[in-house]
Amino acid sequence: MSRLADRYDESDVRVRPGRRGSRPRTKERPRHEDAVIGTVITVDRGRYTVRVEGHLVIAMRARELGRKAAVVGDDVALVGDIRGGPDRLARIVRIEPRRSVLRRTADDTDPVERVIVANADQLVVVTALADPEPRPRMIDRCLVAAYDAGLTPLLVLTKADRIDPENPPDVLDMYRPLDVPVVVTSFADDDVVPDDASDTTHLGRHRIVGVEEVRELLTGRVSVLVGHSGVGKSTLVNALVPDADRATGHVNDVTGRGRHTSTSAIALELPVDDEGRRGWIVDTPGVRSFGLAHIDPDRIVTHFSELAGGLDGCPRGCSHDEEECGLDAWVASGQAGPAGPARLDSLRRLLRARTEPREHDRPDA
């Protein structure tokens, strides 16, 4: 399990006093043997909030990092003042090897595909079943990004109470052949909180059916939550982490930079459960799409274990979406089992998501 999930030993976000003197404050040794390891919780205007042994430290990059930048979820080595607080700055001298990276797509404002979260285990795609309508292509893109990054996908379908019974969405059927775990959530019948989007003080007081199922799947993991505006992601985050606002508020106290308004991802710890199990969610405001340009189709196929055996019949460099593709014969021979044809269709739909235009997935489109 990642450091984020197993290292932190206090659920309360606070600056622990008396750090001074707990570590020799001698001049740095060349290789920073005295560095301490922490985990990046959020990034705001070049300032990194890093959790070190249960307290928060503000850090900046040391010159020797060169062009390398740490991201949320990174384990980093810190030197300097690690006591935390607005005027106390540590320096990041090293980024530890990453176990996974999730990339955001380049867009008009930023032409570079950037890593947004490191070391996550799971990608939680939050989509409303109604209001707004589900966007299957956006879900497909998320799944491809998850598979490529080595993250386990989880689909959370919200607002089941808003489904038009005359016209139910077909997303549930679409994802069944993919074996992606799905949790359906809704407001409880007895949820009495006025549903007024402008009144954010009520966020998190909603009773959401299915939230405990989601929590169970988040336990012991670092999960990145993505979803378009209005799908209910904040409502879900507030139900899972009742003091989410407080946690981001603490980050601001520590950075001394006012409200957390940056578009950076932020890692929030789930309340420790009865069995002492931990988990983290990484909320990603403003993340609309993922970098799929460099994805190797074979990497996606490896997530379809019953199809992977057919790769031997493919021509070199097969796109797996062409006439010569060996997967068709493999499936036709029955070696992929009875679900083979549906699985191959789903695989191809995902592979096409890499190259299809994304206009309709954009929130402003």
Ligand SMILES: Nc1nc2c(ncn2[C@@H]2O[C@H](COP(=O)(O)OP(=O)(O)OP(=O)(O)O)[C@@H](O)[C@H]2O)c(=O)[nH]1
């Ligand atoms: N009926 C119903 N409404 C929901 C449910 N979940 C969230 N909502 C409502 O949907 C609206 C949008 O929810 P938010 O949590 O703000 O959505 P978001 O995805 O965080 O969107 P942004 O804040 O724009 O990023 C709010 O009015 C919520 O109260 C649900 O399960 N059922």
Ligand SMILES: [Zn+2]
């Ligand atoms: Zn092929």
